[in-house]
Amino acid sequence: MHAEDDPWAESLRRLAGxxxxxxxPSHLFAVHWDPAGTxxxxxxxxxxxxxxxxxxxxxxxxxxIVEGRADRYLHxxxxxxxxxxxxxxxxxxxxxxxxxxxxxxxxxxxxxPRLPAVWFVSFHSSVRLAR
Numbered sequence: 001m002h003a004e005d006d007p008w009a010e011s012l013r014r015l016a017g018x019x020x021x022x023x024x025p026s027h028l029f030a031v032h033w034d035p036a037g038t039x040x041x042x043x044x045x046x047x048x049x050x051x052x053x054x055x056x057x058x059x060x061x062x063x064x065i066v067e068g069r070a071d072r073y074l075h076x077x078x079x080x081x082x083x084x085x086x087x088x089x090x091x092x093x094x095x096x097x098x099x100x101x102x103x104x105x106x107x108x109x110x111x112x113p114r115l116p117a118v119w120f121v122s123f124h125s126s127v128r129l130a131r
Contacts, residue, residue: 007078007090010109012062014118015055021117022055022107029083034124041100054123058105061092081108083121093126101125 014021024033035049042057049057064071073095081087087108094103106122 006066007088007109008062008065008076011090011107011118012059012066014109014116015059015062020055021115023117023119025119025121028119029121031120032122032124033120038103038123038125039100049123054105055120057094057103058092058107058120058123061094081121087111089121101127 024031026033035051035054038049038054040047040049040053040057042053061071061074064074065076075093075095077091079089079091081089089106089108092103092105094105102125104122104124104126105120107118107120110117110119
């Protein structure tokens with residue numbers, strides 16, 4: 001599979017570098033973007049994610065996926081985006097380490113080639129994920 005055919009690699013490309021392009025399109029879709037209410041397992045002070053920490057968390061896991069690293073705490077899938085079936089949604093379910101709840105992240109890729117961006121529609125804690 002070529003990188004341009006791989007939505008995980010394309011997502012990482014859009015989030016990489018100083019020109020990282022992402023947004024939360026609450027004006028287009030119903031979103032559940034709640035980093036401030038999500039416990040960040042990388043912080044020892046018990047604080048929750050900021051918006052930028054949430055994006056960096058997703059980016060770090062995407063890098064592992066693209067590089068082929070195995071992670072028993074990570075589940076990923078592609079699914080038809082129910083709010084608009086023209087989009088394919090990427091979903092990461094990141095199992096909770098260090099007594100943290102799992103994190104659920106979902107996004108779609110913007111269709112405009114002039115401004116390629118990642119549109120995040122979900123980022124929140126989840127206790128319903130299978131281990």
